[in-house]
Amino acid sequence: MSEKVTSVTAEAINFEGIAAALKEAEPTKKASRTEAFNRLLPDVEDAILRNIPHKRILEVLAKNGLKLSAATFKKLLDEARKNQCEIEKIGVPGGGMPPHATGDQIGMKYGQGGAR
Template structure:
């Protein structure tokens, strides 16, 4: 569904609230935002796998077969961004080593 929104004339006082709602509902996050949202949804399982010391390479391969392709650096960045674990402290049981 493609909705073309034309700017309102600056002298036009009519505001079509329904048209605005429809246009906002049609907006989609970009690919990176979608990837981050999917990663965030899977974070509990990803963290559990990391805590079980499953190799990141194996986690990446599994995610890729399911449609979520990440580079090792991309995985680490998303993991840190989404989990809030960017301390770099290796004492944390859920820190990721690539």
């Protein structure tokens, strides 16, 4: 069974309606969880640097509304670190550091290093 392909004219498309619907669309649970994790990434990385066990980090996240399995935590952390490496390779538009970079990370990038 084949589908009939029809051409669409610009007049037939409700651009404003589509734009409004996309603005109102809710992210999926996975997207929301990933977004929340990425927002907390500097704090998670700081806890890891302070030798806080992943299990304890997961407990704190869950207690505060972000429930993740150990496997999901690892996956999100690995993805975030991979993305961070890509940003550092290609740079951030306009130069500088990514918006979530901490003062110590900025100093370390430019050879000033923070005391840890």
